[in-house]
Amino acid sequence: MNDPNTTASETATPETTSPETTTPDWQPVEGAMPGTAGPGRRRELMSFVRRSSRLDKRLQKAWDAYASEYLLNLPQYEHRELSIDPDFRFDHDFVIRTWGNDHPLTVEIGTGQGENIVAAAQTNPDRNFLALEVYRPGVAHALLKAGKYGLSNLRVAEVNAPDLMKAAETGLFDEVWTFFPDPWPKTKHHKRRIVQPALAAEVHRALRSGGVWRIATDIEDYALHVHEVMDGRDDFENVGGMTVSLPTEHVSKGTADMAAQLPHADFAESERFEGRVLTNFEKKGLEAGRVIHDFTYRAA
Template sequence: MTKRPHRNFYGRLKGKTLKKSQRAYIAEDLEALSPGAVSWKDNPDRVPLDLEALFGGKPVWLEVGFGGGEHLVHQAVSNPDVGIIGAEPYINGVAMLLGKIRRAGVSNLAVHPGDARDLMDVLPAASIARAFLLYPDPWPKARHHRRRFVTQEHLVPLARTMQPGAILRVATDIPDYVRQTLEEVPQAGFEWLAEGPGDWRVPWEDWISTRYEQKALREGRVPHYLTFRRL
């Protein structure tokens, strides 16, 4: 049996009381959309997920912290030949995503309602073809920067799961998060693909603006779109 590492978790797990419809989504849909045994209770030996069985051999993408799920569902609809796993510990966000999945009728999604680090523990090495980190929690205070996702604690396990040449997209409206991203991500085995300012100022062609981005724009913050390739 693999010994579970000690991990602090600092984000929110639950917000406002869920609506009746949202509770129904979780009760009726979430288990069927699970990627498999991810929790330490259900998978203490950390047996890798069978992505072939999950998605039938499709390329697999990963979104870490999908918020309300707008981008995740958009990508699933736009890319039916891809399987996408979303990880999000905030149960209100999970409930919102499940409602969007019902309305969109997509079937190429899996949902992990928990810490992305647990999911990365059981993803096979070099199995992810694309990953997204979109408007992650900025943890603005300097003493909290170690809690950000763009630290080696998170990036090294992520890099292990990604195929050589796989793409990592990071979107943020926080200048200091951009700084830390450009410092930390290359250390984990990625190269930044920007050749000019337009490569981080202009959204990706298949981008859909999320509610977090719209809030940033209303408050006068400038989005940055950073693209990296796994070496």
């Protein structure tokens, strides 16, 4: 997916979103921040810019049919769209009420159209999965697939991912996945990339000891960004077993072709994660000649 990411929330009992629930259709200018910081809160830089939430007839039908079963209705922080009420706690009890068991839970940040997490839920019925996505058509696609296969171990949340990580109980998640996040290629937008030190700290706290954060990108400059954010941390171990050569300086949208001329260094990365299916997006990247970079970071 090269669309940005998601998150979740609650207070008492796990609810599901009514099929009639709608969000406004709006198109902010590039770089605009949806919502406000609200009283006593700093304005946060978001990793996504929300697009129209309109669904075509097929996706609307899927929404109407499956939202009540699969879509989590998490309490929202009213001052910022897709944010979670800061008083909500995504804890073990919430997991039990939502999934009906305490199987290991994998969370995917930015599920796109749900191909990966739906395939994983199909092949791993003894594990629970939560798909986070901010783009409503992507959410609807995930609902459609979940309903088609009758998956009882998958839920979907239309939320800002960092908020869900903050709401999560310490050590609750077994794995976190972030596959092909929005690259934000312009240098001035690199600070909007979802993989940031603040998120890494929250992901580490939410993961069990020994849990892993799996990341993948087909953008070389984003791969360097991931190494810069993650490799020097004491709370994560890069367990990649292969060596790749990357430029040690960043390029921007208009200068990417200069990367080969820059100084390079060796970095540790992982073999392709066997649990990730080949999506249409990844296939297009490969056909365009881009190299896929896989990362596995184990929580210390």
